[in-house]
Amino acid sequence: MKNIDEWLTLYGRDHQNPTNKLIHWFCVPAIMFAVLGLLWCIPFHPYEWLNISTIFYSFALIFYLRLSFPIFLGFIVIGGLMLYTNAALFNHFGTSTYAYILLGVFVVAWIFQFVGHKIEGQKPSFFEDLQFLLIGPAWLMHFVFKKIGIKYN
Secondary structure, eight states: OOOHHHHHHHHHHTOOSHHHHHHHHHHHHHHHHHHHHHHHTSSOOSBTTBSHHHHHHHHHHHHHHHHOHHHHHHHHHHHHHHHHHHHHHHHHHOHHHHHHHHHHHHHHHHHHHHHHHHHHTSOOGGGTOTTHHHHHHHHHHHHHHHHHTOOOO
């Protein structure tokens, strides 16, 4: 298994162009939020917080924990905020309306991602390995951690 630095280096090689990086700063969180929200909309709610979204995110957290404890803690906070916000918006809009809103966010964000990679001249990393779909958010978080002086590895 690759360590966090190996993953970030591999991901970073396809994300050198400043425009592509900027697009990723907006679109990766939007996609993460939309995925968690769309999974929240799947009708499986035996308890308010036990649903497809929280189960899926729990597995993602295990992935992050295996890579980096600080990144794992960061994603407990970020994911918790995203899940909480999705729950509130789901309750406000209802399943169908909210699912359509999230689907729109998801599609638009991916269009921008592909535009960014066209500008970059590189295909998205997840074409090589689907695990890069989880590395993208960690790649952004590692920059935040470096900026505020938190060691991520």
